[in-house]
Amino acid sequence: MISFYTVREKGTEAEGVLVVANNIEDAKRTAHKFYMKTLLFTKKPVELEVTGQFSKIISKESLKPYVPKMMNASYYESNGVEIINGKEFYTTFLNRLGIDWSKRITFQVMPEFLLYVKSSNSVFFVIDNQNKTADVFYSLLQSCAFLKSQCMKIFDGTGIKCEVVFISKKRLRCKIDRDAVLYAESMGCHCYTECIPLSVLL
Known part of the structure; x- marks a missing residue:
């Protein structure tokens, strides 16, 4: 029931x-x-x-999902999860850590947003398919190995673990999409439908 x-x-x-x-x-x-x-x-x-x-x-x-004080940064910071807007990642977050991205990678790879989980010292580099066409998202899935390597270069030597996460707005049903997801997962990236499971963050 x-x-x-x-x-x-x-x-x-x-x-x-x-x-x-x-x-x-x-x-x-x-x-x-x-x-x-x-x-x-x-x-x-x-x-x-x-x-x-x-x-x-x-x-x-x-139906609306229940999320306390949705996207309130101070609320999440007090609970160990920090939300970083994609545009603020290079200008604010990395500056705070003393990381000069231009000395580590040649150009900025822009996620929708990032989650920094303090308890595990992990960054989740989130690519969201809410506003992308299927072709664009498919191309991003194919480039997952490159995205992960860039993310790892940024945090190399800092002790921060980096994960690349793809969020799809609906279940991928056609074979070519499923194959792209399997490829992304084989490269060490994560793919989820509509939300990030609790067990991944906490």
Whole structure:
């Protein structure tokens, strides 16, 4: 039995949908089916107020994922996950670490955003397919080995681990797309549909 509740985080205006299932795997599978954008999670427990219940799912658009204080950098920093905008990666984040990217790579490789997880000293270099055509995303998948090598060059000698993550807005069904994903994964990159699983970040 899987139930859906509309919820609000107490003390804020953050609202969304809570998925309740008999086991966590059922909840994850159901949640992933309806999450329409890239999600971030934290370990910090939050107090939720149940405001209603869905008796049935009318459409995917009627469901919003529950993410406390979505994209609030200070909130995530306090929980060990920092969000870095792609454009700020070279101008702010690397400067803070004392890294001169121009001495390590010849040109900037621009992700949509990065996640820096302090607890594991890891950077997730995220390529999002939300606003890209299938052809563009396919080309990026084919270049995954190059993207990972550039990312590793940037952080070489710093002790920071770098992962390249591709997010697809829908499941890749045609054979050529599946082959591209398998190639990317064989090169040590990660490919996910619609969201990054909790286990990857934490």
